[in-house]
Amino acid sequence: MKAGSNESSKKLVSGWALAVWLLLPLVVLVVLKTDCLPQVTVRQLFAQFSFTQPAGDGSVNKVPSSGTENATQQEAVGVARLKAAHDPVVGAPPPTALSNETAAGGADANGDLKNQTELLAMNGERDGFGVNSDVAAPRSRLSCNFSFYRMNICTMEGDVRTHGKAGTVYVVSASDDSYRPENGTVTIRPYPRKWEKPTMQLAREVTIRSSGPGAADTAPPRCTVTHDVPAVVFSTGGYSSNFFHAVTDIVIPLYNTAREYDGRVQLVVTDYSRKWIAKYRHVLAALSAYPVIDFDADNDVRCFPKVHVGIESHKELGINPVLSHRGYTLMDFRDFLRSAYSLKRAWSTPVNRTTGGRPRLVMLLRRHSRALTNEAEAVAAAAEVGFEVVAAGPEAVRDMAHFAEVVNSCDVMVGVHGAGLTNMVFLPHNGTAMQIIPWGEMKWPCWSIFGETVPDMGLRYVEYEATAEETTLKDVYPRDHPVFTNPVSIHKQGFDQLWKIFLDGQNVTLDINRFRGFMQQIYQDVTVT
Numbered sequence: 001m002k003a004g005s006n007e008s009s010k011k012l013v014s015g016w017a018l019a020v021w022l023l024l025p026l027v028v029l030v031v032l033k034t035d036c037l038p039q040v041t042v043r044q045l046f047a048q049f050s051f052t053q054p055a056g057d058g059s060v061n062k063v064p065s066s067g068t069e070n071a072t073q074q075e076a077v078g079v080a081r082l083k084a085a086h087d088p089v090v091g092a093p094p095p096t097a098l099s100n101e102t103a104a105g106g107a108d109a110n111g112d113l114k115n116q117t118e119l120l121a122m123n124g125e126r127d128g129f130g131v132n133s134d135v136a137a138p139r140s141r142l143s144c145n146f147s148f149y150r151m152n153i154c155t156m157e158g159d160v161r162t163h164g165k166a167g168t169v170y171v172v173s174a175s176d177d178s179y180r181p182e183n184g185t186v187t188i189r190p191y192p193r194k195w196e197k198p199t200m201q202l203a204r205e206v207t208i209r210s211s212g213p214g215a216a217d218t219a220p221p222r223c224t225v226t227h228d229v230p231a232v233v234f235s236t237g238g239y240s241s242n243f244f245h246a247v248t249d250i251v252i253p254l255y256n257t258a259r260e261y262d263g264r265v266q267l268v269v270t271d272y273s274r275k276w277i278a279k280y281r282h283v284l285a286a287l288s289a290y291p292v293i294d295f296d297a298d299n300d301v302r303c304f305p306k307v308h309v310g311i312e313s314h315k316e317l318g319i320n321p322v323l324s325h326r327g328y329t330l331m332d333f334r335d336f337l338r339s340a341y342s343l344k345r346a347w348s349t350p351v352n353r354t355t356g357g358r359p360r361l362v363m364l365l366r367r368h369s370r371a372l373t374n375e376a377e378a379v380a381a382a383a384e385v386g387f388e389v390v391a392a393g394p395e396a397v398r399d400m401a402h403f404a405e406v407v408n409s410c411d412v413m414v415g416v417h418g419a420g421l422t423n424m425v426f427l428p429h430n431g432t433a434m435q436i437i438p439w440g441e442m443k444w445p446c447w448s449i450f451g452e453t454v455p456d457m458g459l460r461y462v463e464y465e466a467t468a469e470e471t472t473l474k475d476v477y478p479r480d481h482p483v484f485t486n487p488v489s490i491h492k493q494g495f496d497q498l499w500k501i502f503l504d505g506q507n508v509t510l511d512i513n514r515f516r517g518f519m520q521q522i523y524q525d526v527t528v529t
């Protein structure tokens, strides 16, 4: 197929982009198997356009920035996941092909348990079940849904016991209407990236064993610890070391699942990463009043009145209020984060130019790839236009809480496509996020990852697509090379080529006049006279 008109080549782009993204898991698998790259690199390379920033190389031109030059948190810079990944039309097999929503006894055989909302509503009526006895009277309910595209999830209540070391959750004496003998044992990898098989291998499998009324078949172990709050079991495996993935795969889904308990919930982590737990401690402490339990190392048998295995993910870096049974929005999530990190500014309000106010702009500066070769000029141009600029290189990234404050103190964030842009979650409402898209027909995938979600965040989105004149690829390839004449043909060669050339293989030299124009426009939009 040849790209003809502009229009048909656009279509082709999308087609290929989709195809490429859909192939990602395979590519990851191959690389994992060959074991020729460290995990992080594999993730960076293939599962997303992500990569982890190496330490700063010292060549940064820091800009005086009102004492916040420590700035950044681009750490796991990288990113990218594609729309294909979450758009059921392109990515998801038809739900019926995936499974059987009643498979684990989720829906009621008698038809009186229509959905999870209803199940949860019943919670209050289910008091009074002893958790320590092995009595046979039905007293538990089990509701699983294996039909979601992004995750498998089970909610159990009544007499539920966990034995972390064994990786097992026991549902004792499930009621008739929620129990299927043939599904007495189900397994879940509690990481919401189900469509990426290789990623899922990085998350431990949790086994849920349920017994029916009167059944002694599972012989559940006796409780050694009894909790009076629900538990949420999730994994910090997967791609969690990447900032974009940490937020999209864990932090948001955890919020969706655990927030409603208002702190009275026990978080239980499989594939426990001490580093991850430390890094996201603010979020974890805001969600739960209790220290996190390391599931894999836990030899106690813990009894809970209710347990969720798996966390609820709706889309990349977003929340679908319709799917959220509490009707949460991404704005709510951002308010939650603001509170978790004690951030001061809820809103970015227009700055009065007449009184000499300067709106603040944080510029994310990457190293190694997709770096701005003329970042000093770019920073100067933004400052000249009237912004107070915070230049945020990867070197000061370590302290996430600190960088959250820096971002929150700003009205505008600017950065080349990469995980660092995930920091936009900390911008005040009505803030502006500008994504610089590298050369190579990358507009659509980049938009899918960061642009699409921006309005739901209550932010304004600005896109700056680098031209052929603005990429360092022009120092490497002649202008009649397909890299310039037909970037889509590079996409077609597979994701590794795309990565190598367009994501890992270029820096951006901004056309400063053009860039200044964008800065002026944004400045107009965030100021008044």
Ligand SMILES: *[C@@H]1O[C@H](CO)[C@@H](O)[C@H](O)[C@H]1NC(C)=O
Pocket (backbone or CB within 6 Å): 067, 068, 069, 070, 399
């Ligand atoms: C920058 O970070 C260092 C080390 O974390 C800290 O001591 C210093 O106070 C920070 N500077 C600013 C301006 O926040």
Ligand SMILES: *[C@@H]1O[C@H](CO)[C@@H](O)[C@H](O)[C@H]1NC(C)=O
Pocket (backbone or CB within 6 Å): 096, 099, 100, 102, 103, 180
């Ligand atoms: C759903 O489960 C029932 C029994 O629980 C089984 O008969 C049916 O084949 C399953 N359907 C699918 C699509 O797996």
Ligand SMILES: *[C@@H]1O[C@H](CO)[C@@H](O)[C@H](O)[C@H]1NC(C)=O
Pocket (backbone or CB within 6 Å): 100, 103, 104, 146, 182, 183, 185, 186
């Ligand atoms: C539930 O049981 C049915 C019938 O035995 C089986 O086809 C299905 O795969 C099971 N589902 C799960 C999630 O184990």
Ligand SMILES: *[C@@H]1O[C@H](CO)[C@@H](O)[C@H](O)[C@H]1NC(C)=O
Pocket (backbone or CB within 6 Å): 114, 115, 116, 117, 118
């Ligand atoms: C689920 O059940 C509740 C309570 O009966 C009802 O209000 C709600 O509309 C139902 N939701 C769906 C998606 O069916």
Ligand SMILES: *[C@@H]1O[C@H](CO)[C@@H](O)[C@H](O)[C@H]1NC(C)=O
Pocket (backbone or CB within 6 Å): 095, 101, 106, 107, 114, 115, 116, 145, 146, 147, 148, 149
């Ligand atoms: C399970 O998930 C599917 C797909 O989102 C949804 O259509 C279905 O209603 C859910 N089933 C239950 C029992 O909640």
Ligand SMILES: *[C@@H]1O[C@H](CO)[C@@H](O)[C@H](O)[C@H]1NC(C)=O
Pocket (backbone or CB within 6 Å): 347, 348, 349, 350, 430
């Ligand atoms: C946020 O932006 C909207 C649209 O530009 C504007 O109407 C609203 O007044 C702004 N809110 C605040 C608090 O500045």
Ligand SMILES: *[C@@H]1O[C@H](CO)[C@@H](O)[C@H](O)[C@H]1NC(C)=O
Pocket (backbone or CB within 6 Å): 352, 353, 354, 355, 528, 529
């Ligand atoms: C901006 O400040 C000037 C001078 O103090 C004042 O006259 C003007 O009303 C202010 N504009 C707005 C929109 O508040």
Ligand SMILES: *[C@@H]1O[C@H](CO)[C@@H](O)[C@H](O)[C@H]1NC(C)=O
Pocket (backbone or CB within 6 Å): 367, 368, 369, 370, 371, 472, 504, 505, 506, 507
């Ligand atoms: C991009 O710039 C960095 C220095 O900031 C350099 O180390 C790297 O090799 C450059 N990459 C490309 C593809 O030009």
